Amino acid sequence: MNQKLKALLDAFPVPHDIADECQKLNTAQQRALANFLHYEIVGGDGFLLRDKSEMDFYQFNHGLNELVARILALRYPMPELPELSPIFGELGTLAEAVKTLRTHGYLVADRKLxxxxxxxxxxxxxKFSFYEKRPGATLRSGEELYALGASGERLESGTFWLRDLDQATHSELLGSLAFDPYILAMVTQYFGCTPVHVQTNTWLSFAGKGDKSQLSSSAQLYHQDKEFTKFLKVFIYLTDVGADNGPHCYVDGSHIDELFTRGVPFSTRLTDDEVLKYFDANRLKSVTGPAGTIIFGDTSAVHKGLPVTGGYRCILQFEYAASLYMSPIEPFPDLPVARLEAIRQRDISTRLVQNYDSAARDRYRGFANTSKSASIMDRVRSRIQQQIVMPWKLRRLKRVA
Known part of the structure; x- marks a missing residue:
């Protein structure tokens, strides 16, 4: 076994059965796991490690992610949550729902908002402000966009993104949903350990011009996320979503036989025809439903949002991670003392709000500001890395089932 990994497993510490599983990992996976455990034991800013160690993510396949969650559960076990949600009522047993989520990577919940x-x-x-990803675009309020959606007007860009994620994160109403016992119970049981809340987001999509660059920037081409080692997103439709309104689509079970294990780099955008080179057509699913529909999705599975061809779609998204290791997301400002105390009174580990850290946020912004802005040559090098170098490296990686 990698000697650094052995020392870290002893320091964590882990029981013999987990140590034995670590022993069976290949050399590259042992190195990647050692880097992960060093962060968890020593601490620090996970976002500072992303540029240095991002290739490690290619070692974190489904099996290693499950092993990591079991290790984290030793320090951050699943919290005991209330059996009654003030929003959704009695939780009941969630075992079958979690089993479905683990098998398919996605679950359309049996309860709605x-x-x-x-x-x-x-x-x-x-009340929030939204922007388009195009030069000269003006900010629009959510209310303005609701009115546009009702009018049926076609728009240039198609998607409006939330300008200030902090506004959503620190909304008491949205926070009550992000920390709701039902939502947290599903996420916690999927991970098997205490989650970290890493994002609250919302956006609106309209019928647009629909060229490939627009579809890519609006996440409307198939792709695989790899933002954290193990993570889960919760999507809530805030409008009725039929076939014309841009339903969320995914490849059933592709969080297990991940796209990158087939030689495709993370975040590569694929058309429907390209996806069918890797997965059978019967695995492509789409989720329609009325406003209030809740979808739990492990977006390490291949997924996209279909382009809107009529009406509009508004989505609310929460995201949770098992660890902030190599986080790409800017930390939030500190939680108000009263809200933090309310979480403590529910006997939930403050691990849940680890990403609410104003000091870390300042460090993140300082780090981002000192990063060199991308020149034309930087973009050319990035494209070469993504389309040529990375696929070559992936072919050399030993594929692990």
Whole structure:
């Protein structure tokens, strides 16, 4: 076994059965796991490690992610959550739902956001500001965009993105959803350890011109996320989503036989025809549903949002990770003391709010500001790395089942 890994496993510490599984990992996976455990034991800013160690993510396949979650559970076990949600009512048993999620990578929940909560959430988002990813675009409020959606007007860019994620993160209403016992119970049982809340986001999509560059920037081509080692997203439809309204699509079970194990670099955008080179057509699924539909998705699975061809779509998204190792996401400002105390009173580990750290946020921004802005040559080098060098490196990686 890698000697650094052995020392870190002893320091964590882990039981013999987990140590034996670590012993069976290949050399590259042992090195990647050692880097991960060093971060978890020593601490520091996970975002500072991304540029240095990002290739390690190619070692974190489904099997290693599951092993990592078992190791984390030794220090951050699943919290005992209330059996009653103030929003969704009795939790009941979630075992079958979690089993489905683990098997398929996605689950359309058997409960929906109540009508009153849905209306309140839409009102809250109506106050937020949104932008388009095109030069000269002006900010628009959520209320303005609701009116545009009702008018059926076709727009140049198609998608409007939340300008200030902190506004959503620190909204008491959206926070009550992000930390709701039902949502947390599903995420926690999927991980097997205490999660870290890493994002609250929302966006609106309209019928646009639909060329490949626009579809790519709007996440409307198939792709695989790899933002953390193990992570889960919760999507909530805030409008009715039929076949014309841009339903969320995914490849069933592709969080297990991941796209990168087939030689495709992370975040590569693929058309439908390209995806069918790697997966059978019967594995391609889409999720339609009324406003209030809740989707749990491990987006290490291949997924996309279909382009909107009529009406519009508004989505609320929460994201959770098992660890902030190599996090690409800017930390949030500190939680207000009263909200932090309310979480502590529920006997939930503050691991859940580890990403709420104003000091780390300042360090992140300092790090980002000192990074050299991308020149034309930088972009050319990045394209060569993504389309030529990375696929070659992936072919050399030993594929692990």
């Amino acid at each position: 109540p009508v009153s909560t849905l209306a309140a959430v839409r009102d809250e988002i109506g």
